[in-house]
Amino acid sequence: MRSGKQTNLRSLVSKFKREASMHGNVTIDPLASAVAVENPAIAEILDLESGELLDAATFISARRYDRLVAERVSIRESFSSKPRFGCGLCATPVYLVASHQKRFFFRHSREDGSCPSITRSELSRDEIRALKYAGQRESLAHQRIKDRIVRSLQSDRANSEILIERQWRSARDGESRRQPDVQAVTPFGRIAFEAQLSTTFLDVVTGRRSFYRDEGALLVWVMAEFEPTYRRMTTDDLLFSNNSNILVVDEETARLSEQSGVFQVRAHYRIPEIVAGELRDRWASEIVAFRDLTVDRNTQTAWFFDYNGEATRLLEDQAQLALGRDDDLRKRIIAFWMSRHQQTPEPVSREADWQGLLAELSERGVTPPRSDRYDRAVTGLMNGILSAREMRPIGWDFKSLVQVAHKVADGYPQHVLAMGFAIRAFGCAELIAAQDKSHKWEKRSMLIRAKFLGGDQGYRPDEDTLPFLKFVFPDIGSKVERFLQEKMPQANF
Numbered sequence: 292m293r294s295g296k297q298t299n300l301r302s303l304v305s306k307f308k309r310e311a312s313m314h315g316n317v318t319i320d321p322l323a324s325a326v327a328v329e330n331p332a333i334a335e336i337l338d339l340e341s342g343e344l345l346d347a348a349t350f351i352s353a354r355r356y357d358r359l360v361a362e363r364v365s366i367r368e369s370f371s372s373k374p375r376f377g378c379g380l381c382a383t384p385v386y387l388v389a390s391h392q393k394r395f396f397f398r399h400s401r402e403d404g405s406c407p408s409i410t411r412s413e414l415s416r417d418e419i420r421a422l423k424y425a426g427q428r429e430s431l432a433h434q435r436i437k438d439r440i441v442r443s444l445q446s447d448r449a450n451s452e453i454l455i456e457r458q459w460r461s462a463r464d465g466e467s468r469r470q471p472d473v474q475a476v477t478p479f480g481r482i483a484f485e486a487q488l489s490t491t492f493l494d495v496v497t498g499r500r501s502f503y504r505d506e507g508a509l510l511v512w513v514m515a516e517f518e519p520t521y522r523r524m525t526t527d528d529l530l531f532s533n534n535s536n537i538l539v540v541d542e543e544t545a546r547l548s549e550q551s552g553v554f555q556v557r558a559h560y561r562i563p564e565i566v567a568g569e570l571r572d573r574w575a576s577e578i579v580a581f582r583d584l585t586v587d588r589n590t591q592t593a594w595f596f597d598y599n600g601e602a603t604r605l606l607e608d609q610a611q612l613a614l615g616r617d618d619d620l621r622k623r624i625i626a627f628w629m630s631r632h633q634q635t636p637e638p639v640s641r642e643a644d645w646q647g648l649l650a651e652l653s654e655r656g657v658t659p660p661r662s663d664r665y666d667r668a669v670t671g672l673m674n675g676i677l678s679a680r681e682m683r684p685i686g687w688d689f690k691s692l693v694q695v696a697h698k699v700a701d702g703y704p705q706h707v708l709a710m711g712f713a714i715r716a717f718g719c720a721e722l723i724a725a726q727d728k729s730h731k732w733e734k735r736s737m738l739i740r741a742k743f744l745g746g747d748q749g750y751r752p753d754e755d756t757l758p759f760l761k762f763v764f765p766d767i768g769s770k771v772e773r774f775l776q777e778k779m780p781q782a783n784f
């Protein structure tokens with residue numbers, strides 16, 4: 292019986308090794324989009340908080356690889372206490388699994404045959420884990436890294452109570468315990484050190500994280516080595532849930548710790564940078580004092596370089612810069628228009644200036660309005676709104692603002708609504724009323740309002756110039772857009 296089981300396990304191990312060597316390892320660019328497996332067994336997942344059904348592949352591919360990996364760790368971690376997602380068909384809690392190719396899919400927490408989606412292979416993960424883990428713990432490599440961690444800790448007088456493979460009993464629940472590779476009291480308090488070799492399963496990782504967090508302690512994962520361009524899934528789980536930092540203790544750092552009397556580690560991390568307007572990153576590493584790391588018990592992280600903080604700062608700067616550039620372009624478009632002479636023919640260079648401004652708009656993803664003559668498409672729009680803003684006629688040879696209002700209603704019915712919003716926004720209704728001695732505009736505007744309310748398409752705002760309007764006058768543009776969506780949904784007239 293016993294030998295039969297062992298033979299069975301041995302064949303499993305060799306099968307696993309065969310598979311692993313066949314598939315090799317795929318290392319993914321952290322900033323690339325995550326990829327879902329094709330035809331996943333669980334096509335839809337249920338958000339257990341909102342009750343919303345989500346397409347599994349869309350959920351996955353909408354996320355960046357590094358962020359999805361960090362999320363997968365937290366999905367797995369909240370699994371036993373408060374699962375976040377369930378199977379779309381049977382609502383059994385699900386978690387994210389990565390294939391050999393690092394493509395993602397969701398898997399049931401239990402598979403009892405009651406759900407038509409089958410997500411488990413014949414190989415039981417528990418069996419494999421037990422095998423690989425047991426084998427690993429006794430391996431020479433594991434022994435070596437443990438020794439180096441101990442040597443490093445012992446060389447630094449700031450550390451005490453260094454224990455090797457001794458039980459850590461929960462202070463809250465005596466039944467609950469873990470056995471970290473090494474534990475010590477450090478300047479950060481009591482810390483459990485675990486050596487991560489090539490294959491620590493995700494639920495082992497997350498189970499320990501929860502345990503030490505609940506203890507108010509910290510678990511620090513240490514690797515024997517790290518190669519950025521060759522990363523296994525288990526490494527990525529640690530990396531991206533640790534602010535993109537990996538800590539290595541090797542022979543060189545152990546020796547340095549002994550020489551300096553300060554516990555040193557090698558930190559590998561990503562440095563974000565903006566290249567041609569886009570976030571990129573590069574790998575770096577540095578030997579640093581352990582006590583200089585930033586640790587956080589709540590997130591169970593210990594890192595040297597603040598990747599998330601730095602990336603966020605860069606992206607915010609980038610957004611600010613874009614806003615500043617938009618604002619500058621907006622001012623130049625308005626300045627161009629303010630200095631334009633409607634009645635006198637303008638030199639060719641003016642048209643070139645205008646085309647240059649429109650080209651800049653295109654670069655920002657704003658589709659400029661089309662017209663046969665260079666400025667015709669926005670003449671009524673710009674003259675009308677700027678006249679309201681300046682409270683005097685702009686672009687046209689009129690005496691009063693009320694003449695501008697009539698002109699827009701006569702010649703540019705598609706911009707009447709924008710003009711109306713501008714009159715209100717710039718507070719010139721009273722001025723127009725005062726200039727409207729014959730009450731012609733008063734009557735006309737009531738008529739126009741009635742037509743709008745009746746769904747008349749005659750004054751339908753022009754969608755061709757809407758992107759331009761939204762860029763140059765964002766407040767007015769978004770009001771026009773909302774009106775089009777809510778009050779005039781009958782498009783294609």
Ligand SMILES: [Zn+2]
Nearest residue numbers: 378380381406
């Ligand atoms: Zn199911």
